[in-house]
Amino acid sequence: MKSAADFTVIGAGVIGLMTARALRQSGASVTVIDQNAAGQESSWAGGGILLPLYPWRQAEAITRLVEYSLSLYPALMATLLADTGLDPEWTPCGLLMTQNPDIEAAKAWCQNAHIRYADATAAQLEAFSCTRVNPLWLPDIAQARNPRLLKALKQDVLNKGVQLIEHCQVTGFIHQQNRIGTVCTTLGEFSPGQLVMASGAWTGALFERLMPDSSLDKPQIAPIKGQMLVFAAEPGLLPCIVLDGDRYLIPRRDGKILAGSTVEQEGFDKTATTHAKQRLHSFATELMPTLARYPLIAHWAGLRPGTAQGIPYIGKHPTIDNLSINAGHFRNGLVMAPASAQMLADILLGHPTALASGPYQLDNPH
Numbered sequence: 001m002k003s004a005a006d007f008t009v010i011g012a013g014v015i016g017l018m019t020a021r022a023l024r025q026s027g028a029s030v031t032v033i034d035q036n037a038a039g040q041e042s043s044w045a046g047g048g049i050l051l052p053l054y055p056w057r058q059a060e061a062i063t064r065l066v067e068y069s070l071s072l073y074p075a076l077m078a079t080l081l082a083d084t085g086l087d088p089e090w091t092p093c094g095l096l097m098t099q100n101p102d103i104e105a106a107k108a109w110c111q112n113a114h115i116r117y118a119d120a121t122a123a124q125l126e127a128f129s130c131t132r133v134n135p136l137w138l139p140d141i142a143q144a145r146n147p148r149l150l151k152a153l154k155q156d157v158l159n160k161g162v163q164l165i166e167h168c169q170v171t172g173f174i175h176q177q178n179r180i181g182t183v184c185t186t187l188g189e190f191s192p193g194q195l196v197m198a199s200g201a202w203t204g205a206l207f208e209r210l211m212p213d214s215s216l217d218k219p220q221i222a223p224i225k226g227q228m229l230v231f232a233a234e235p236g237l238l239p240c241i242v243l244d245g246d247r248y249l250i251p252r253r254d255g256k257i258l259a260g261s262t263v264e265q266e267g268f269d270k271t272a273t274t275h276a277k278q279r280l281h282s283f284a285t286e287l288m289p290t291l292a293r294y295p296l297i298a299h300w301a302g303l304r305p306g307t308a309q310g311i312p313y314i315g316k317h318p319t320i321d322n323l324s325i326n327a328g329h330f331r332n333g334l335v336m337a338p339a340s341a342q343m344l345a346d347i348l349l350g351h352p353t354a355l356a357s358g359p360y361q362l363d364n365p366h
């Protein structure tokens, strides 16, 4: 059996890597295991918008994590860039929202969250062909280029001495009463110390498979497929993120423009479909007709870790002493990651948490 680190994290997505980083910064030894290469699943596939799509329509528990994360993001991105030389392209490009029937709720939410807003101007909307309902402009909303953020995070945890074991699938646990004594994997057995489940969309199924005992508390997390397209456009063509109904365009610094996304319940099937490609292409080119001049260069799908209300599970398992969870971030895992990681690290290290942790515990509704 391989020797025990203080903490073993299952899953090297944005949640697992940021949790590992926060734990390692306390001086603890940390091992991260992933069945794939690090950062290649939902955290790679996402758009990287650092705000929920309509945050005023979300649960309060999401707002709390979002506000906390937004306070951490700028310094975290600057530190990652300085320490790794890899640029996560954190860019406060602003967010234009074309349709806000609930404008009063939107403005009240922005005021409470100290997020600047203004009515969108005719000039800002000129390039778009869409229905306009109280269009709103949030000038400080940022994006991260998530594949690059994941590369930087991976490099940073390696630099800090985290042991990262890739292409190693967790296949079973051996319980000893109220402890996990052994983690079984395709590369052998590990003695886990404290075990952190940060396995994204796979976390619910992993719990079911590994803990068939129905009396144990388990997270209800289901895979929700999301598809995206990218156009090879030019820098400056689209200056900001645009949200139109439930779909959006995101401009990267090099001019590429992402169009997303779908929300589909297809189990663990990650096939990118022709139907979704056509629908997203029509959405993008109807919203911004000039985009039709640029080639579509990629199309992919990822699996979001879906929970009923989108509230993640962050905390210790109520009955298994050395087991904890940080998963179920659904559509907002990139924006909620720094706060979620810090909260779980604080809980596991016995530090006070910046936010009340109650809403995220396994025995609360998600």
Ligand SMILES: Cc1cc2nc3c(=O)[nH]c(=O)nc-3n(C[C@H](O)[C@H](O)[C@H](O)COP(=O)(O)OP(=O)(O)OC[C@H]3O[C@@H](n4cnc5c(N)ncnc54)[C@H](O)[C@@H]3O)c2cc1C
Binding pocket: 010, 011, 012, 013, 014, 015, 016, 033, 034, 035, 036, 037, 038, 039, 040, 041, 042, 043, 044, 045, 046, 047, 048, 049, 050, 051, 168, 169, 170, 171, 198, 199, 200, 201, 202, 203, 206, 225, 226, 227, 228, 260, 261, 262, 301, 302, 303, 304, 305, 326, 327, 328, 329, 330, 331, 332, 333, 334, 335, 336
């Ligand atoms: C199309 C799309 C657009 C999105 N846009 C945004 C956005 O704009 N903003 C935002 O905040 N969020 C967005 N999201 C959501 C966000 O991507 C997710 O909430 C977030 O990435 C979840 O991170 P994670 O680390 O929990 O999961 P993942 O990144 O999926 O990581 C989980 C890891 O666990 C590993 N794993 C699973 N099972 C095992 C096992 N048995 N053994 C070992 N390893 C295992 C996997 O290989 C994987 O690497 C989007 C998602 C999609 C799909």
